[in-house]
Amino acid sequence: MSNIGTALTLKDTSVSQPTLQTVRNTQTSENRSKLLSRAKHDLLAPVRVLRHLPDWIEDDLSEVSSLIPEVVFESLGTIRAQSVRLERMLQDFMKFERLPFHQLGRDEICAETRLTELVETILPEGPWSVEILGSLPVIRADSALFDEIFSALLSNAVKHSTQNRGFIRIRLVQGPSHFDIEISDEGNGISDENLISVFEPFIMLQSRDEIEGSGMGLAIALRAVNLLGGEIQVGRGTDENGFAVAARFPSELLVEKE
Numbered sequence: 001m002s003n004i005g006t007a008l009t010l011k012d013t014s015v016s017q018p019t020l021q022t023v024r025n026t027q028t029s030e031n032r033s034k035l036l037s038r039a040k041h042d043l044l045a046p047v048r049v050l051r052h053l054p055d056w057i058e059d060d061l062s063e064v065s066s067l068i069p070e071v072v073f074e075s076l077g078t079i080r081a082q083s084v085r086l087e088r089m090l091q092d093f094m095k096f097e098r099l100p101f102h103q104l105g106r107d108e109i110c111a112e113t114r115l116t117e118l119v120e121t122i123l124p125e126g127p128w129s130v131e132i133l134g135s136l137p138v139i140r141a142d143s144a145l146f147d148e149i150f151s152a153l154l155s156n157a158v159k160h161s162t163q164n165r166g167f168i169r170i171r172l173v174q175g176p177s178h179f180d181i182e183i184s185d186e187g188n189g190i191s192d193e194n195l196i197s198v199f200e201p202f203i204m205l206q207s208r209d210e211i212e213g214s215g216m217g218l219a220i221a222l223r224a225v226n227l228l229g230g231e232i233q234v235g236r237g238t239d240e241n242g243f244a245v246a247a248r249f250p251s252e253l254l255v256e257k258e
Helices: 029-060 062-067 070-101 111-122 143-159 217-227
Strands: 107-109 128-134 138-141 166-174 178-185 231-236 243-250
Touching: 029 062, 029 070, 070 217, 107 143, 111 128, 111 143, 111 166, 138 143, 143 166, 143 178, 143 217, 143 243, 217 231, 217 243
Parallel strands: 128 166
Antiparallel strands: 107 138, 166 178, 178 243, 231 243
C-alpha cells in the first residue's frame, strides 16, 4: 500500500512581491456616461444583427421559397418586428439614463414656431386638427431638451387618438412666476389611478401589439422637464375627455422684451 502525502514547498519570502492597488468603485458622472456609451454599443450590436437575420435567411431561401411553409416566413416577420421593437426600447432607455449627463445649452426658442414645426413632423397623414392658443416671449433653454419633451408629448397624444384622426390643443400660458405649455387630446383618456404611473419607465396602459412604443416617451419627457427646472402636471383633456399634460417652467427661462 503506497503512502500518499502532500508536498509543501517553502519559498523565500525575501523575494520582492508585486505592488497591489485597491480598486474602488468611482461612480463619477464622466465614468457613468462612458459606461452607458459602452453599454449602448454592446447591447445594440447583437440586436441589430438579430434585426437583419430574417432578411439574410430569406435571401438564402429565395431559390427554394416555394418549398418553404408560409409559417416559416411569418415567424421570420415576427422576429424582425420584435427585434425592431427591442432596439427602440434599448435606445430610449439609454437616452433616459444619459439625460442627467446632458450639458445644458442656452438657445433662444420661439415656442409657437418650434411647436408648429414639431406638429408637422410628428402628425401622420389624416384629418387631424391642431389648435395653438396663446403666446409666450422667447424661451432661453436647451433646444434639444425642448424638442425631446414636446416630441414625446405630441407623439403620446397622436398614439392615443382614435382611428388615426383627432383634435389636439396646445395652450401657451404665462403666469407671474412660471409659464405652461399644455398639450391635450380627445382620445380615450387615462384613469385617475394611472395618471402618475404613466410617467414611469416602460409603463404602457395598452398592449404594445395595440399601440407601438417603447413605454419610455413620457418618462424621458418628465426627466427632461425636471432638468430645465420644471415640473409636469396632468389631468383631463379637451372638454373633460382624453388626456392633458402641461410642462410648467420657471419664468427665469423667458427672455422679456426690453
